[in-house]
Amino acid sequence: MLPAFEYRSPLSVEEALELLAKYREDVKVLAGGHSLIPAMKQGEVCPKVLLDLRRMAGLSAIDPFEDGGLRIGALVTHRDLEISELARGRSPLLAEVASQVGDAQVRNFGTLVGSVCQADPASDYPAALLALEAQVVVASPRGERSVPVEGFIQGAFETALEPDELVLAIDVPRSWARTAAYVRVRHVASGFALAGVAAQILVEDGRIASARIGVTGVAERAFRLAVIEEQLLGREPLPGAFAEMIRGVALGREILSDGAASAEYRSHLADVCTARALRKAISRIGV
Amino acid sequence: MKSHLTFELNGEATETFCEPRQSLLEVLRDELKLTGSKEGCNNGNCGACSVLLDGRVVNSCIVFGLEAQGRKVTTIEGLAEGGTLHPLQQKFLEHAALQCGICTPGFLVAAKALLDVHPHPTEAQARAWLAGNLCRCTGYDKIIRAVLDAAPSASGGK
Numbered sequence: 107m108l109p110a111f112e113y114r115s116p117l118s119v120e121e122a123l124e125l126l127a128k129y130r131e132d133v134k135v136l137a138g139g140h141s142l143i144p145a146m147k148q149g150e151v152c153p154k155v156l157l158d159l160r161r162m163a164g165l166s167a168i169d170p171f172e173d174g175g176l177r178i179g180a181l182v183t184h185r186d187l188e189i190s191e192l193a194r195g196r197s198p199l200l201a202e203v204a205s206q207v208g209d210a211q212v213r214n215f216g217t218l219v220g221s222v223c224q225a226d227p228a229s230d231y232p233a234a235l236l237a238l239e240a241q242v243v244v245a246s247p248r249g250e251r252s253v254p255v256e257g258f259i260q261g262a263f264e265t266a267l268e269p270d271e272l273v274l275a276i277d278v279p280r281s282w283a284r285t286a287a288y289v290r291v292r293h294v295a296s297g298f299a300l301a302g303v304a305a306q307i308l309v310e311d312g313r314i315a316s317a318r319i320g321v322t323g324v325a326e327r328a329f330r331l332a333v334i335e336e337q338l339l340g341r342e343p344l345p346g347a348f349a350e351m352i353r354g355v356a357l358g359r360e361i362l363s364d365g366a367a368s369a370e371y372r373s374h375l376a377d378v379c380t381a382r383a384l385r386k387a388i389s390r391i392g393v
Numbered sequence: 394m395k396s397h398l399t400f401e402l403n404g405e406a407t408e409t410f411c412e413p414r415q416s417l418l419e420v421l422r423d424e425l426k427l428t429g430s431k432e433g434c435n436n437g438n439c440g441a442c443s444v445l446l447d448g449r450v451v452n453s454c455i456v457f458g459l460e461a462q463g464r465k466v467t468t469i470e471g472l473a474e475g476g477t478l479h480p481l482q483q484k485f486l487e488h489a490a491l492q493c494g495i496c497t498p499g500f501l502v503a504a505k506a507l508l509d510v511h512p513h514p515t516e517a518q519a520r521a522w523l524a525g526n527l528c529r530c531t532g533y534d535k536i537i538r539a540v541l542d543a544a545p546s547a548s549g550g551k
Binding site for chain 1: 396412416436440443446449451452456457460503522524
């Protein structure tokens with residue numbers, strides 16, 4: 107059995123924020139707990155207070171914005187995203203990633219917001235969330251703020267969240283839903299991404315009018331391929347046409363190197379996944 | 394300090410007391426003496442502790458018992474009806490889809506979750522849905538064959 111902790115399950119955001127302000131670093135927030143509880147079992151974290159979001163109203167919802175975007179509450183599971191008609195219709199890229207996270211058991215209880223707050227560099231989501239330019243909705247005694255996922259995730263297992271802040275949701279703006287794809291190479295045993303690339307492109311009059319590409323698993327934090335996004339503008343979206351610009355997309359970054367994959371191999375996989383993600387996104391034009 | 398916990402367990406209203414730090418698996422095994430769900434890795438990796446929570450398969454070792462409050466839990470003990478084995482259990486026997494047996498309750502529960510959603514799964518679907526359950530004996534083939542063979546009778550010929 108785990109070491110004892112004080113268990114609190116507030117009913118409102120205000121109540122939760124009071125607890126966070128009071129206990130600060132001593133409190134851990136529980137949503138699905140699929141990162142937190144294993145870490146507690148390993149003795150890596152030992153919270154004095156556990157703040158369970160389960161009874162707070164509204165956090166289990168996937169809500170549509172009028173402009174075509176989505177708000178995904180802190181208790182929405184990977185499986186909820188995978189099967190939600192709303193999510194599949196408005197952000198198939200995110201639903202596609204959700205369907206590939208972990209295994210069935212993990213998808214049924216683990217949450218998108220929990221995964222982002224964990225900031226595991228091998229997590230699948232950041233690639234898509236960067237490509238989608240998603241925002242993290244953060245509440246604190248000072249009010250609510252929205253932080254781009256790109257800035258929210260600051261490093262391996264590091265976020266911009268202050269001890270008295272609580273993530274309520276992730277907002278996904280209206281996207282060019284149908285021409286996006288996520289491609290990864292996963293570690294055979296753990297299932298985590300050695301490299302994963304999400305791409306979405308907008309085609310107008312037969313030319314690429316906009317492109318967003320996010321890369322995860324390769325460096326300490328996910329990153330955008332801003333240079334390639336720029337180079338793609340105005341080009342014809344032909345499958346496999348961009349091989350010359352996809353060489354060493356991760357170069358210049360601190361590339362992860364561990365027992366699962368060397369830096370050189372991860373760098374290679376980043377190129378491979380980028381090419382495949384672009385090809386797959388392009389193949390979906392007009393589908 | 395123990396908290397009061399009420400939920401539906403294998404179709405029956407159930408109440409017990411548990412500590413917030415107890416996993417659902419610990420509540421089932423230690424408080425309610427239902428030892429069918431197994432503790433394998435106890436860390437969310439192996440699936441031996443799989444139970445259904447509101448119809449979805451979860452690893453009960455990394456879900457706190459209190460999370461079951463007001464919800465429906467199905468364990469391996471809830472699969473057979475009276476003295477009649479669930480078709481999955483019957484086919485696991487016929488296909489010899491087990492050796493040591495530790496992973497078997499988890500596989501059966503996870504396979505039930507699969508057949509509840511996809512009554513006629515493809516082999517690829519079955520393998521994907523059962524990827525969270527580890528077996529170190531069988532090599533999985535017999536398990537997959539048993540699940541696919543159980544599908545017609547589990548769906549009542551539909």
